[in-house]
Amino acid sequence: MSRRAVTVRSTQVAIIGAGPAGLLLSSLLAREGIDSVVVERESREHVQGRIRAGLLEWTTVELLREAGVGGRALREGLIHEGFDVAFAGGHHRLDLKALTGKTMLVYGQNELQKDLAEARSEPGAVLWEARDVTLHDWDQETPRVSYTHAGSRHELRCDFLAGCDGYHGASRAGLPRAGLTLYERVYPFGWLGLLADVPPLHEELVYANHERGFALCSMRSRGRSRYYVQCPLEDKVEEWPDARFWEELRLRLPERYSARLVTGPALEKSIVPLRSLVTEPMRFGRLFLVGDAAHIVPPTGAKGLNLAAADVRVLSRGLIEFYRNRSATLLEEYSARALSRVWKATRFSWWFTLLMHRFAGDPFARRLQSAELEYLANSEAAARSLAENYVGLSFD
Numbered sequence: 001m002s003r004r005a006v007t008v009r010s011t012q013v014a015i016i017g018a019g020p021a022g023l024l025l026s027s028l029l030a031r032e033g034i035d036s037v038v039v040e041r042e043s044r045e046h047v048q049g050r051i052r053a054g055l056l057e058w059t060t061v062e063l064l065r066e067a068g069v070g071g072r073a074l075r076e077g078l079i080h081e082g083f084d085v086a087f088a089g090g091h092h093r094l095d096l097k098a099l100t101g102k103t104m105l106v107y108g109q110n111e112l113q114k115d116l117a118e119a120r121s122e123p124g125a126v127l128w129e130a131r132d133v134t135l136h137d138w139d140q141e142t143p144r145v146s147y148t149h150a151g152s153r154h155e156l157r158c159d160f161l162a163g164c165d166g167y168h169g170a171s172r173a174g175l176p177r178a179g180l181t182l183y184e185r186v187y188p189f190g191w192l193g194l195l196a197d198v199p200p201l202h203e204e205l206v207y208a209n210h211e212r213g214f215a216l217c218s219m220r221s222r223g224r225s226r227y228y229v230q231c232p233l234e235d236k237v238e239e240w241p242d243a244r245f246w247e248e249l250r251l252r253l254p255e256r257y258s259a260r261l262v263t264g265p266a267l268e269k270s271i272v273p274l275r276s277l278v279t280e281p282m283r284f285g286r287l288f289l290v291g292d293a294a295h296i297v298p299p300t301g302a303k304g305l306n307l308a309a310a311d312v313r314v315l316s317r318g319l320i321e322f323y324r325n326r327s328a329t330l331l332e333e334y335s336a337r338a339l340s341r342v343w344k345a346t347r348f349s350w351w352f353t354l355l356m357h358r359f360a361g362d363p364f365a366r367r368l369q370s371a372e373l374e375y376l377a378n379s380e381a382a383a384r385s386l387a388e389n390y391v392g393l394s395f396d
């Protein structure tokens with residue numbers, strides 16, 4: 001019986017997953033002359049077609065620029081200086097610019113994926129459609145990744161592994177359970193999202209708290225809207241024909257918005273469950289967990305993608321320091337530094353989720369929501385606290 005040959009290759013940093021975290025890390029390292037290979041399970045088209053986040057914090061935009069990939073986002077993205085919170089039939093505008101001096105950028109994650117993939121398009125930089133990806137020896141001097149690519153088995157030897165492979169990835173799954181602590185909160189509802197080529201109903205985002213449930217009016221461009229409604233966890237997309245979605249959204253918005261709602265056929269419709277999850281620590285020997293591989297936040301407040309970028313910022317600085325000066329200090333601090341930001345964003349998205357959604361059978365919680373929304377509308381201190389977290393806390 002002959003054993004199948006394994007092709008062996010080496011790099012400095014092996015990156016698992018070509019989502020925003022993996023590709024951004026690879027670009028930042030490349031600019032410093034640090035070699036990396038990204039190993040991705042799906043095809044490039046599949047990754048670029050996923051409709052997910054759409055709102056970038058300014059620190060994320062700056063990191064993209066540092067990586068040389070922020071140009072199109074800045075040219076085509078929409079700068080937002082505030083957003084509306086609708087409740088009790090009225091609305092209150094949060095002026096992010098006035099409260100924090102900062103703004104947000106509306107730019108779709110799928111567009112960002114295209115820019116990031118383009119920047120790493122040289123042959124061999126990203127291995128798309130790599131199957132059976134397995135991590136080895138993360139606790140040794142020379143870790144390895146093995147995978148099947150273009151029909152044959154390969155092994156990639158490296159100095160460090162970056163686990164950027166999301167919630168369902170191989171990196172976290174391969175770690176010993178005893179060394180990991182998982183903190184989790186599951187919310188009793190999901191978000192049904194719809195993307196359509198219709199003009200947004202307002203020039204800024206509208207977050208609505210309504211008796212029937214939460215609704216969010218977002219956008220991807222001046223001609224493309226992204227809308228969400230809170231739905232029961234057990235609902236299926238097939239139970240939500242377009243007409244039902246539009247009607248439900250209309251019912252949850254104050255008249256001044258619902259009167260302006262332009263409907264059209266859905267380009268995409270999907271349901272995401274809401275959960276908070278944090279894995280501690282985020283470093284295991286020479287393996288670093290990054291982005292959704294280490295933590296998940298509910299989408300309320302759009303922190304997921306921005307947190308992934310914040311992890312990349314911390315890790316890239318650690319790796320650059322290591323290769324420039326042979327100092328592992330920043331790498332040793334990676335987990336603590338990243339977790340400090342992760343927990344603040346976890347707290348914020350948990351709080352914003354509790355404030356905005358309908359929790360069935362909890363009238364006490366409903367009264368608290370009303371009190372807090374009124375407080376938000378009448379207190380600059382409360383509004384500033386929300387705004388500060390929304391635009392992203394500064395790095396220490």
Ligand code: FAD
Nearest residue numbers: 017019020021041052053165166169291292302303304305
């Ligand atoms: P991912 O983007 O998940 O990338 C991980 C990559 O690893 C993927 O390309 C995956 O194919 C690959 N991979 C997985 N397993 C393996 C393996 N075994 N081997 C090799 N590769 C592997 N955030 C917001 O802020 N706002 C939103 O509205 C929002 N909506 C979302 C909707 C959905 C349906 C989902 C799933 C997420 C949403 N998020 C949202 C979260 C946001 O998209 C993520 O936080 C962000 O994508 C994290 O980037 P990442 O690179 O860490 O992980």
Ligand code: DHB
Nearest residue numbers: 053054218299300301302
């Ligand atoms: C979007 C998603 C969010 O969770 C959010 O808070 C704002 C915008 C979006 O998909 O556009």
